[in-house]
Amino acid sequence: MSLQLIDRGSGQGTRDRVYLTLREAITTAQLVPGRRLSENELAGRLGVSRTPIREALALLREERLVAIVPQLGTFVTRVSTSAVADAAFVREALECSAVRLAAEHVDARTLQELHANLAAQESADVAAFDALDDDFHRVLCDASGHTIAWTLTHRANGQLDRIRRLSLPEPGYLREMVAEHHDVMAAVARRDADGAERALRHHLRMVPSLLPALRERHPDYFEEEEGA
Amino acid sequence: MSLQLIDRGSGQGTRDRVYLTLREAITTAQLVPGRRLSENELAGRLGVSRTPIREALALLREERLVAIVPQLGTFVTRVSTSAVADAAFVREALECSAVRLAAEHVDARTLQELHANLAAQESADVAAFDALDDDFHRVLCDASGHTIAWTLTHRANGQLDRIRRLSLPEPGYLREMVAEHHDVMAAVARRDADGAERALRHHLRMVPSLLPALRERHPDYFEEEEGA
DNA sequence: TCGAGCGAGCTTGCATACTAGTACGCAGTG
DNA sequence: CACTGCGTACTAGTATGCAAGCTCGCTCGA
Incomplete structure (x- = not known):
């Protein structure tokens, strides 16, 4: 045994x-x-x-x-505004807490990994970007010492993934995302927990903001939410 | 359909x-x-x-x-220090985020519910306290508008529940818990998000602090954690 | 006496058979 | 024509049978 x-x-x-x-x-x-x-x-x-x-x-x-x-x-399930909001809440709570710890604990090895990932993002197409994006956030979460953070985030993310992948990528979308990733990493690199949290929180607000446009294109994908 | x-x-x-x-x-x-x-x-x-x-x-x-x-x-599973730490991390991240929102959104109805619950805690024995404690935190989470917060917290809580229930209640334990609950609720009532988060964070650190004593009483319940 | 090898008895993973319950169309009636 | 009531064809939930694999003890050999 x-x-x-x-x-x-x-x-x-x-x-x-x-x-x-x-x-x-x-x-x-x-x-x-x-x-x-x-x-x-x-x-x-x-x-x-x-x-x-x-x-x-x-x-x-x-x-x-x-x-x-x-x-x-x-x-x-149909897309539910509240379910998406819940998922965003969970991801924000977990990942922002993780990134604070990451900013305090991060080592050179991890920083290099993040750096390499960002470099790859610069020259990635939309398809390749998704995987790199996931990896970037995973490394960030793992750097907190709590791998559970990414496990749960990834699970809550089903809702958000669907939104992201159903939304048409706007021009400049990739550049924007990469820039925000840079901001987060820069804050982590200079051990700035507050800055890292702020940058990440801003970054994570992106996906839910895609909802209205998607709803216009595919109203049939949405749950009709009746005000209680 | x-x-x-x-x-x-x-x-x-x-x-x-x-x-x-x-x-x-x-x-x-x-x-x-x-x-x-x-x-x-x-x-x-x-x-x-x-x-x-x-x-x-x-x-x-x-x-x-x-x-x-x-x-x-x-x-x-045997009790694993890292698994407990992970669970505590998740609970802290989710519940503290939730309580911030709760402090901003809370209505009179919810405050009254919390108040009644606290009153019941005052005169509860150890057995009854557990249920009231769960309920207190659930109401708090639900007040954030994200019921998912409690759902996930409760799930991560398996690890923590086990610690709590295996630990012998120290004298004054109940009084201490109730007092901390009071602190949290008071901050919420005065719409003090920062204060509520601080009080709750302190409160949640209680359970992991029980680990060393439990380990001494039941070393066989623990995973032997080898330093990597 | 000690060691290697094999087989019995477990285990979970997967496939299949059966049960209970819902939705919906169609016949029959007012 | 509208409506009620029943029967069929589905559904998920549960029970059971079969396959693949691991552990551990017994046997046989040196």
């Missing part, structure tokens, strides 16, 4: 593959919001049984990307 | 019942850290099949209360 007790968070099991496939399909609106999903249909389409499908759907439910209604069906 | 799309987060399904039962057993160390769990054994003991057991265990894995090792077994 002197074993390592490591459970691989996201290995290469069937469930994880199904999860990633479905998540990708949902955030790109290949599976449009509101669409009904059938465990049987998905199982047939992906060539596996219902069991791993169910487990993957359970994970997606945690991210509020699907809603499971007993004896009725599973649905791709 | 004009239905409500509400998926009850924690209804009264078999899976939820199993989840709550196991979580209770783990946080009270009725199932001691390190113990091996068998899906079959649990299924037999709880009178259900393996399927809902598996789903409940998957939820507990998210809280790092169990570790699932393929083809080997499922284990109650």
Whole structure:
């Protein structure tokens, strides 16, 4: 019983593959919001049984990307203003706290990694940028010493990813993002926790600001929110 | 298809019942850290099949209360200093952000609810206090307008709950907690976001500070953390 | 006596069968 | 024509069967 007790968070099991496939399909609106999903249909389409499908759907439910209604069906959630606001709140809270710690603890090794990432961002196209962006924020979170920060942020991010990927990139979008990343890193490099938090908070407000334009283009993707 | 799309987060399904039962057993160390769990054994003991057991265990894995090792077994995690620190970090980040918003948005109705809760705390025994404590923090989080704050906090809290419930309550513990709750609420009531955050942050540092004493009493509950 | 190898008995992961419950169309009635 | 009531065809929830893999103890050999 002197074993390592490591459970691989996201290995290469069937469930994880199904999860990633479905998540990708949902955030790109290949599976449009509101669409009904059938465990049987998905199982047939992906060539596996219902069991791993169910487990993957359970994970997606945690991210509020699907809603499971007993004896009725599973649905791709429509975009909800409040769900997006919740996700943004969580990301801001966690990542800003993390970046404060990062600014205090950061070492040369990490700074170099961030620097290299930023350099790559300079000359990246939209497709490559997404991965670099994720990596940048992950490194930043990990530098806080709490890897959980990125784990949870990434999960809350399902909502935000969908917004970002459904929104048409405006001209100058990439330049803007890279510039903001620079600001954050510069503050971290000079051990300025307050500055880093401020810069990051500004940076993170970007995604929710895309909502109105998206809503105009795809009103059918949105939940009709009735004022309580 | 004009239905409500509400998926009850924690209804009264078999899976939820199993989840709550196991979580209770783990946080009270009725199932001691390190113990091996068998899906079959649990299924037999709880009178259900393996399927809902598996789903409940998957939820507990998210809280790092169990570790699932393929083809080997499922284990109650030992207390890990870093896991506790991670949980405390998450709770602090989320709840402090929430309380800032709460201080700005709070209404009379909520203040009254908090007040009533505090009054009840004054005359509660240890057992009743736990529920009131949870409720106090939940109301506080909900007042921010982001119910997700408490949802995630509560989840990260598995680690902290276990510490709290395994630690022997020191004399004056309850009085101390209630006093700190008072401080937080007072700051919220006077719309003092900075003060509320400060008071709450202090309050939340309590649980991790219980670790050393617990480690002395139950060294076998702890993961031996090797310095990297 | 000690060590290597193999097999039995576990484990979880995945596939399949069955149960309970909802939505919706269609027949029958007022 | 409008409406009620039932039956069919779906759904997710649960139970069970099967496959792949790891651990550990027993056996056999030196």
